[in-house]
Amino acid sequence: MNTITINNSPCVLVIETDETLAQSVSLDLKESGYEPVVAYDANMGMRQAIERQPALIVVDRMLAGDSGLGVCKNLRRAGSRAPVLLMMARDSVDDRVACLEAGADDYFLKPYRSETFLKLVRLYLQPDNYSSEQLRFCDLVLDLGTRRALRNGRVIDLTMKEYDLLKYLMEHPREVLTREQILENVWGDNFMGESNVIEVYIRYLRLKIEQENERRLIQTVRGVGYVLRET
Template sequence: MITNKKTNATNSPILLLTDNDFAQQASLDLQRAGYLPLFEKAQKGWQKLSILQPAMVIVDHSISGTSGVSLCRQLRSSGNRIPILMLVEQETVAERVACLESGADDYLLKPYNREQLLEQISLYLQSEVPVPEQLRFGELILDLSTRQVIRNDRVIDLTMKEFELLKYLMSNPQQVMTREEIIENVWGFDYRGESNVIEVYIRYLRLKIESQNSKRLIQTVRGIGYVLRES
């Protein structure tokens, strides 16, 4: 059983942009866990987002009258960095790629598992406000106060999970981190999701920080894990 240690960490609602079946059950589970769920139709919720100021958004990949992917892209293009959890029908590579490309921070398979839902929400909403600090590795800069990543004067936009993964690697430069260590420190000790989730996120992290002919910084150590070092 999951115990939410910080149920009063925020008074802001968790906005559900989903269809009725999920919203009804999820709302009940969230209320019992001490959260404040708020169900809205997709477009109406999107239009009221700045007024509602939710702590997190849960959006359905396939929702009546629109697309969860489209809503995520709209939100990210406006500069909003609120945590987004996307509900998907199938746990395929294509679905995960679509989530990442849209700007969602993570995904949850339908029909959803209550324990996993609360684990993921807790992971994002228990994050403390970071102190002003920067991590540096060569020309790569990670600013913990603004959550910005900069390389060669280029600001790189990362999802929350991509940021946490890069932060972990930059906190342990030149050290080979095993897949188990990465899962435990970035996804949580009790993570029970897809086994190749690290590979998916490493791929997109590389595409973002190693574009424009930049040198590769995240190296694969076959059979073990990954390490942040120059080639």
């Protein structure tokens, strides 16, 4: 499904019940070259997501009368593959995991800071340079142009972070990668510290690339990290 651009600007949907905050976010997006669309409740946000097919969706976790996590889950159930950024008031391990489990790609914290927010937006909306290059390991293929994995003729759609994690593993086959290396190279400064974010995403990847009788390729090295190798 293609995203819609208005006047050649990527469309960004902001789902926020606080009108003052929504307008601040909208103004920052517009001044940075994006085309913001604001929805003031969850139902309106879902309608706009379907109609506009935005390139990026911003959701406040604490939506009045609803849950931003619930909105994320409904977006994914509806088939939206646009990156979703959650605006959160807290930064605990439980909050991070809940964010990821709901289908969000990343988060930023309140109080709202333009510079932090726009840096994250640019990270997710930077132009993709098409590449025909592929990474291969056993019967697993990662297409760097389509950002999809293939295994036994089966096409596997990946979220942005799933793709980044699998790409990093496939760039270092049979090499044991520590949690610290994975955090630094896949998440950068966003998830430093004690967190089970890696375990969550490894589980996601395994569910997608290791179905039925397909052999396990992502191995756990207890107390150290993970390695891509044959059993």
